[in-house]
Amino acid sequence: MFENETNDQLTFQDPVTRFPEISPPKQHQSEPGLDTELIPQTDRGQDSYRGTGRLMGRKCLVTGADSGIGAAIAIAFAREGADIALSYLPAEEEDAQEIKAIIEGSGRRAVLIPGDISDRAFCEELVARAVDALGGLDALVNNAGRQIAVEDIADLSDEQWTATFETNIHAIYRISKAAVAHMPPGSTIVNTTSIQAYQPSTQLLDYASTKAAINNFTKGLGQSLAPRGIRVNAVAPGPIWTPLQVSDGQPKEALPKFGKSTPLGRAGQPTELAPAYVFLTSPESSYVIGETLNVNGGTPSP
Numbered sequence: 001m002f003e004n005e006t007n008d009q010l011t012f013q014d015p016v017t018r019f020p021e022i023s024p025p026k027q028h029q030s031e032p033g034l035d036t037e038l039i040p041q042t043d044r045g046q047d048s049y050r051g052t053g054r055l056m057g058r059k060c061l062v063t064g065a066d067s068g069i070g071a072a073i074a075i076a077f078a079r080e081g082a083d084i085a086l087s088y089l090p091a092e093e094e095d096a097q098e099i100k101a102i103i104e105g106s107g108r109r110a111v112l113i114p115g116d117i118s119d120r121a122f123c124e125e126l127v128a129r130a131v132d133a134l135g136g137l138d139a140l141v142n143n144a145g146r147q148i149a150v151e152d153i154a155d156l157s158d159e160q161w162t163a164t165f166e167t168n169i170h171a172i173y174r175i176s177k178a179a180v181a182h183m184p185p186g187s188t189i190v191n192t193t194s195i196q197a198y199q200p201s202t203q204l205l206d207y208a209s210t211k212a213a214i215n216n217f218t219k220g221l222g223q224s225l226a227p228r229g230i231r232v233n234a235v236a237p238g239p240i241w242t243p244l245q246v247s248d249g250q251p252k253e254a255l256p257k258f259g260k261s262t263p264l265g266r267a268g269q270p271t272e273l274a275p276a277y278v279f280l281t282s283p284e285s286s287y288v289i290g291e292t293l294n295v296n297g298g299t300p301s302p
Ligand code: NAD
Pocket: 032, 033, 063, 064, 065, 066, 067, 068, 069, 070, 087, 088, 089, 092, 115, 116, 117, 118, 143, 144, 145, 146, 147, 167, 192, 193, 194, 195, 236, 237, 238, 239, 240, 241, 242, 243, 244, 245
């Protein structure tokens, strides 16, 4: 199940040195980017995440589950006892197959559903196929997102602005709406927002705006669904080393110092995000609703 007991998420250790400080070389991948080609490689918990039965028997749909944070979530959820439907883009099949094998190696089911969530019809199809394959749905993680850095608003096209909103927030509304129709009391939705929601970078005007919207949507929908026993929360990552960063998510010259300005002094690894999603999906967080849990290496956030 897991091979690295000395570095699993339950072992007492120093967060400064749990993972090495990395200085990624300048590199480029075309969008959406692949974990298989990322330098250096990331820790998605494949050899370290230790489950304790907190999501036993749950039926989960995770978007962007092929790579980065979403892959770490999918692996952790499977180790905690859940079956997983994985949403990703067709170009990411290689990454998705790798995560599928890890989930199955953990004794759980992995259902692959490639497709573009910026397409309204596909959002509904995605949920229908997940429900069909898993025999229901009681957990949704809206984690997919696109981030393309543009230095000057003069160069920020209407097409990019619209595509970012379609993928990052319109899809969350559409997938959540379709999912809620199938969800029994006890179900959960967790959305991936960002520190960009509060501290927007000048080159991420479209992206940061969608992340602020996700926080607000989480608080509104959380109140709306609470009486039905469905809880909605969010996680706001700081700088996490994933393929998003090398597929134009950051200016190239920013890559070597990525994450170094956090109080911990290093970028986060995707597996360090997973416990936050596990907590917000597990029944142990039954009184937590509309919350955004910041996992960012110590940068102050509201
Ligand atoms: P990632 O590239 O590994 O994951 C993003 C995923 O989004 C892709 O794998 C892809 O499958 C999916 N996606 C993008 N456009 C899609 C589309 N049109 N249809 C279907 N799927 C699509 O990168 P990541 O960093 O793990 O990103 C996961 C989430 O974390 C994103 O919402 C991102 O905004 C957020 N986030 C990341 C960081 C960071 O530093 N890496 C920081 C804050 C927030």
